[in-house]
Amino acid sequence: MSNATLFEKVWSDHVVVDETPDTPAVLYIDLHIIHEVTTPQAFTVLREQGLPVRRPDLTLATMDHSTPTTPVSSFKDLDVVGESAANQIRQMEQNCKDFGLDLIGFGNEHRGIVHVIGPELGATQPGKSIVCGDSHSSTHGAFGALAFGIGTTEVGHVLATQCLLQRKPKTLAINIDGQIPAGVSAKDVILAIIGEIGVDGGTGHVIEYRGDAITALDMDSRMTICNMSIEGGARAGMIAPDDTTFEYLHGRPRAPRGADWDAAVKRWKELRTDEGAEYDKSITLAAGALQPMVTFGTNPGMVVGINEPVPDGGDDPSFRKALDYMQIESGKPMTDHSVDVVFVGSCTNGRLSDIEEAARVLEGRKVADGVRMLVVPGSQQVKNQAEAKGLDRIIVEAGAEWREAGCSMCIGMNGDTVPHGKLSVSTSNRNFEGRQGVGARTVLASPATAAASAVSGRVADPRTFS
Amino acid sequence: MNAVKHIQSRTVVLPTKDIDTDQIIAARFLTTTSREGLGQNVFYDLRYNEDGSEKSDFPLNQPQAHGCGILVAGNNFGCGSSREHAPWALLDYGFQAVISSEIADIFRNNALKNGLVPVVADKGTHQWLLDNPGAEVQINVEDAMLTLPDGRTTGFPIDSFAKYCLVEGIDQLGFLQQHLERITNFEEVRAWKP
Numbered sequence: 213m214s215n216a217t218l219f220e221k222v223w224s225d226h227v228v229v230d231e232t233p234d235t236p237a238v239l240y241i242d243l244h245i246i247h248e249v250t251t252p253q254a255f256t257v258l259r260e261q262g263l264p265v266r267r268p269d270l271t272l273a274t275m276d277h278s279t280p281t282t283p284v285s286s287f288k289d290l291d292v293v294g295e296s297a298a299n300q301i302r303q304m305e306q307n308c309k310d311f312g313l314d315l316i317g318f319g320n321e322h323r324g325i326v327h328v329i330g331p332e333l334g335a336t337q338p339g340k341s342i343v344c345g346d347s348h349s350s351t352h353g354a355f356g357a358l359a360f361g362i363g364t365t366e367v368g369h370v371l372a373t374q375c376l377l378q379r380k381p382k383t384l385a386i387n388i389d390g391q392i393p394a395g396v397s398a399k400d401v402i403l404a405i406i407g408e409i410g411v412d413g414g415t416g417h418v419i420e421y422r423g424d425a426i427t428a429l430d431m432d433s434r435m436t437i438c439n440m441s442i443e444g445g446a447r448a449g450m451i452a453p454d455d456t457t458f459e460y461l462h463g464r465p466r467a468p469r470g471a472d473w474d475a476a477v478k479r480w481k482e483l484r485t486d487e488g489a490e491y492d493k494s495i496t497l498a499a500g501a502l503q504p505m506v507t508f509g510t511n512p513g514m515v516v517g518i519n520e521p522v523p524d525g526g527d528d529p530s531f532r533k534a535l536d537y538m539q540i541e542s543g544k545p546m547t548d549h550s551v552d553v554v555f556v557g558s559c560t561n562g563r564l565s566d567i568e569e570a571a572r573v574l575e576g577r578k579v580a581d582g583v584r585m586l587v588v589p590g591s592q593q594v595k596n597q598a599e600a601k602g603l604d605r606i607i608v609e610a611g612a613e614w615r616e617a618g619c620s621m622c623i624g625m626n627g628d629t630v631p632h633g634k635l636s637v638s639t640s641n642r643n644f645e646g647r648q649g650v651g652a653r654t655v656l657a658s659p660a661t662a663a664a665s666a667v668s669g670r671v672a673d674p675r676t677f678s
Numbered sequence: 679m680n681a682v683k684h685i686q687s688r689t690v691v692l693p694t695k696d697i698d699t700d701q702i703i704a705a706r707f708l709t710t711t712s713r714e715g716l717g718q719n720v721f722y723d724l725r726y727n728e729d730g731s732e733k734s735d736f737p738l739n740q741p742q743a744h745g746c747g748i749l750v751a752g753n754n755f756g757c758g759s760s761r762e763h764a765p766w767a768l769l770d771y772g773f774q775a776v777i778s779s780e781i782a783d784i785f786r787n788n789a790l791k792n793g794l795v796p797v798v799a800d801k802g803t804h805q806w807l808l809d810n811p812g813a814e815v816q817i818n819v820e821d822a823m824l825t826l827p828d829g830r831t832t833g834f835p836i837d838s839f840a841k842y843c844l845v846e847g848i849d850q851l852g853f854l855q856q857h858l859e860r861i862t863n864f865e866e867v868r869a870w871k872p
Binding site: 228229233234235236238240242243249250252253256257261277278294296297299300303337340345346349361362363364366368369372373374377379411412415416442445447475476479511528529530533623624625632642644645646647650651 | 693701705708710723752758759760782787792837842855860861
């Protein structure tokens with residue numbers, strides 16, 4: 213195929229049956245990641261219809277959403293919050309057992325958030341089609357995979373047939389040229405993008421992030437950017453694989469080896485948008501103008517530079533409602549606001565480099581009085597690596613909590629919640645009303661901004677802590 | 679899935695833009711392993727105060743909202759997470775259709791697979807519906823037409839396959855299974871193996 217975009221190459225490589233005006237394409241799925249929250253009802257359908265899981269070998273199962281993150285000496289001591297969450301976890305274990313799936317469960321050194329462990333294991337690879345019953349599946353697009361979130365009915369479709377019925381989405385190129393300034397992280401880049409395109413700017417599209425500012429990023433940063441594609445309405449975000457990608461994957465447990473590795477890299481190098489290929493939409497941002505970003509409202513598109521005044525939404529009632537909920541005024545910067553809770557973690561910012569970014573700010577400093585700070589590694593591996601580097605000690609000595617791996621306070625399903633009315637600076641991906649707990653007020657930010665805010669006791673510019 | 683051909687009902691209006699799936703069904707209600715019974719928790723934090731009492735100004739809590747089967751919402755309804763619990767909760771509560779000027783991709787897909795009809799109306803029609811809560815509206819799924827109380831009709835976009843499945847009550851898994859031979863063949867002949 214000539215003049216194809218990265219997306220089109222990966223898409224066409226997985227079409228089992230072409231789409232027609234009357235029927236969607238049958239799209240093959242190379243990797244299906246499953247977790248305890250969005251799968252029980254799908255397994256029920258399989259049981260009702262007497263169907264097996266078609267490809268257990270292409271199914272990666274773990275538990276992350278409703279799992280506790282309280283520090284324990286033994287996994288036997290884990291105290292799952294609530295009977296229904298405990299039941300859901302037991303159900304996941306039973307489903308995996310009944311359907312012959314290897315579960316990366318409690319006590320497994322590879323357990324963690326679905327979108328952290330897929331890449332970490334090397335199961336996430338360029339050119340794969342990857343789905344999970346979780347909208348942040350877009351994360352895996354950082355490797356040049358086509359990865360998107362699906363609902364539970366579709367989870368059932370993939371379990372039973374390894375395929376999905378899909379209409380081909382449109383393409384949106386986001387070019388970021390130039391050099392990202394010091395003190396500005398991938399989180400700031402993606403928040404600025406969502407501020408630019410809006411929370412529905414990518415609806416119906418797959419984003420490809422391009423430009424020298426993107427290719428200069430390491431894999432953790434690329435994952436942070438692709439992760440939040442869904443917050444701009446796009447089900448998937450992709451970045452063309454390159455040497456940075458290959459270097460990351462080389463030697464990982466599920467990455468190809470030997471001659472298979474060489475063949476894979478040769479194939480992966482073709483996964484880039486051809487000269488002259490066209491996107492349905494295209495926008496360009498200058499990297500040099502980027503700065504640390506924080507949200508002020510109740511969706512990730514309501515975002516502002518750290519020292520800029522919160523904008524005036526005019527007479528838009530939705531904007532007014534968001535500011536009322538947040539107890540925030542137009543015209544003043546977010547740095548005016550004191551902070552109650554700080555959360556570093558999630559599939560957006562729970563990787564080793566994120567923990568390092570936070571620890572750099574915390575080192576030799578103390579979390580301000582009255583602020584509770586949680587640092588939750590995205591996986592057991594991240595936890596082990598951080599501890600090997602002594603980051604846990606820096607975090608604990610600063611007065612923050614160092615926890616077990618999981619989704620934790622990003623979604624607040626496991627008992628890690630922000631109290632009603634309290635302001636949280638969070639490295640997660642959604643500042644929706646009630647997302648971190650009933651009445652919780654969430655400000656999304658980078659790990660550095662979160663740590664700077666924890667130390668300051670107010671929303672703070674991380675560049676003053678370098 | 680039950681067939682959905684025609685809906686006639688009054689509307690209840692939530693004019694806010696960008697109503698996300700966390701607002702439709704909060705994460706703390708996702709620990710269920712069933713599809714049933716989620717309706718009691720739909721829009722929970724918008725419907726109830728902290729002490730469990732009803733928020734009287736919330737549209738769903740007003741007497742005239744009782745029995746309304748069509749939800750009219752502000753632009754970009756259903757953004758956020760992939761939780762299918764959102765359409766399950768809306769259906770369980772009694773909604774048969776959602777009308778907005780834009781509906782988020784994953785929510786729309788999930789809705790269609792459960793017989794909740796997502797209607798993306800043109801801006802003018804959408805604004806009229808926002809301004810006229812309680813209007814008696816008809817949705818003809820087969821013809822993809824929306825009829826307002828004064829008889830005005832307007833078309834809405836819907837994927838032809840999704841429409842066929844709605845109207846006939848077809849489970850898409852069965853359709854996929856018809857292709858199992860081609861799926862097996864694809865697995866065997868593809869140039870590389872995942």
